[in-house]
Amino acid sequence: MGIIIQLDEHLSNQIAAGEVVERPASVLKELIENAVDAGARHVDITAEEGGLSLIRVVDDGAGIQPDDLLVAFQRHATSKIASGRDLFQISTLGFRGEALPSIASVAKVRCLSASESGGLGRLLEIEGGTVKRHEDAASPRGTDMSVSELFYNTPARLKYMRTIQTELSHLSDVVYRQALARPDVAFTFSHNGSVLLRTPGNGDLRQVVAAIYGSGPAKAMLEVQADGPDFSLSGLTAMPIETRASRSAVTVIVNGRFVRSPAVVQPLLQAYHTLLPINRYPLSVLHLRMHPSLLDVNVHPAKLEVRFSKETELRAFVEAAVKEALQSYAYIPSGTAVR
């Protein structure tokens, strides 16, 4: 008899959770992504105690069919990709089918969902990977997902959580990024009973920027808009007088996904050239769109990094687009732009 065994599902979910669920903000990111992938127009987010006691996301998206609800919490269960070929053309935020089983293995989860309006929905409660309740229940179309007592059964993890304030600031970052990524979706975010963010969901990026950074900075941003054969870029970028000390002033969204991408940030900064004081960054929100086949999002489970197959062309495109935006407001004398 050999000594190698296959781990049972519960244990393997807990191990996967170590990767997927680092802190409350990682849970929130997964839940919001699921709501957005379901085509929600409204996403209402509530958290308590930095998300350690409760994270709740209610959406009006497509919902989960009653017979699928239990399946959704199984490992590698996804409705988003079906074959290896799909992996090279991902158009959803999620695709790994790992979030729900991982989260449910280290928290108490309650999910109420219905896929038809006025129809019957289903309620599922799972604690630490064990199903506690699974029954038909009335529900509006959409999904109501609550995650409470995160890490209640993994005390070693819980011990590493920072203060409520720190966890809250990570939660806010996640909400801000998603709100900036999808101005067409109305987000609300409250923590311990107070509303921290409300976006209109009317598609106007400037209004989302105003809700997050204030209306002053939002008004002082220039419009970026460019279309090329492979890419299109739109968004807002600050006049060179409005700069910040942190690189996080720049938000890059690629095909609706928040990413960290030097391939976009560097040419943006290049476009400002000497207008930008050293180590200062413009407040910017850039939406880049391209065919999903030009993009590899399957790089890291946290999915903040992507690879571009036409990076050189992309860099030139971004720099030219931002230069044009700055030029149109006469911050760069015409003629000096490199085309």
Ligand code: ADP
């Ligand atoms: P992934 O998002 O990678 O597919 P998840 O574990 O996050 O994996 O979710 C599993 C499945 O559950 C999804 O593919 C989707 O079909 C369903 N699902 C999860 N959350 C929602 C939601 N808010 N609305 C509709 N369906 C959902």
Ligand code: MG
């Ligand atoms: Mg998901």
